[in-house]
Amino acid sequence: MKMLINGPDTVVADALRGLADAHPELAVDTEKRVVVRRDAPVAGKVGLVSGGGTGHEPLHSGFVGHGMLDAACPGEVFTSPVPDQMAAATAAVSAGAGVVHIVKNYTGDVLNFKMAAELVEDDGVEVEQVLVDDDVAVTDSLYTAGRRGTGATLFVEKITGALAQEGAPLAQVAAVGRKVNESSRTFGVALTAVTTPAKGSPTFDLPSDELELGIGIHGEPGRERRKMMTAREIAEFSLDAILDDLPPGGPVLALVNGMGGTPLLELYLFNAEVHRILGERGVQVARTLVGNYVTSLDMAGASITLCRADDELVRLWDAPVNTPALRWGM
Known part of the structure; x- marks a missing residue:
């Protein structure tokens, strides 16, 4: 396979150097593997830290900035960052108001963030954890106990980031993150395998001539394999799984997410099918985001995430954000 790399051992460090060159508003430590808002810590503000294995870009480093994360900890490809990274990131963004750790439900991430919280709490930093486990495809996958954390991570990071930017206290920021997670469901489909x-x-x-329905973002198996389907059929299968599990309520935020190797032409086509089906089923879409945001390297495919959103969640979604991957309202 052809890749734009110098060698597999230096991929993460080389990519972080490129991120730093492109975004001087970020402070990127390529040795400690920590990406921080350059204006952090912000006085009186709750800090937000997330992280995980690389290979899912722009998650998480691409979401560091005003109105979203204060810091991210990139691990090796598809590998959790270590507790020391997470503790360093937490200390860098702590301004006395506490820090929220946003953690995707993968065993390594959960354990390492827990250890990092214990390290910084010994130094007087108060930490709340928000666990993201939105994937309805399978339970107890290769990497998890329980459901996987996938596309809803973006919703959690954006909405908690907006509330923290407004100066809300720690308990309130963590509570809205948990509310977003509980209101969100995701289902992903792979058209090709991933190459690390x-x-x-x-x-x-x-x-x-086959596809995997319910794939994980590390290439974990899904619910079943079938012969290739049309975009309409894939959208119907995915939304059946999501809507069967999504809490009842009002409008939704919709994320139609590429897995890394799917052109925008196909994603917008897929989005049209998602909107058609939701309209037929009486589900109002308040906001839509289409693009490659929670990826799996070069995998072709897509995921759909829906989040039941009241007026307050929509307001926080619309709030200004300025990060490498999400920018509006500034």
Whole structure:
């Protein structure tokens, strides 16, 4: 497989140097593997820290900035960052108001963020954790106990980031993050396998005439394999799974997310099918975001995330944000 890399051992460090060159508003420590808002810590503001393995860009480092995360901890490809990274990031953004850790439900991430919280709490930093476990496809996957954390991570980071930017206290910021997670459901589909730099070839076998329904963002197996389907059929299967589990209520925020190797032409086409089906089922879409945001390296495919959103969640979604990957209202 051809990749724009110098070698598999330096991928993360090299990419972080490139991130720093492109975004001087971020302070990027390539040795400690920590990405921080350059104006952090912001006095009186709750800090927001997230992180996980690289390979899912722009998650999480691309969401560091005004109105979203204060810091991110990138691990090796598909590998959790270590507690020392998380503790360093937490200390860097702590301004006395406490810090929220936003953690995708993968075993390594959960354990390491818990250890990091214990480290900084010994130094007097109050930490609340928001666990993201929105994937309805499977339970107890290769990497998890319980449901995987996927597309809703973006909703949690954006909405908690907006509330923290307004100066809300720690308990309130954490509570809205948990509310977003509880109100969100995701389902993903793979059209091709993922290729990691270390392996240099697809990590699993997916014949050219088949797709995997319910795939995880590390290439974990989903619910089933089928022969290739139309965009309309894939959207219907995915939304059946989501709506069967989504809490009842009013309008939704919708994320139609590319897995990294899917052109925007296809994602917008897929989004049209998502909106058509939701309209037929009486689900109002308050806001829509389309693009590659929670990815799996070069995997072709897509995921759909829906979040039941009241007026306050929509307001916080619309609030100004200025990060490498999300920018509006500034």
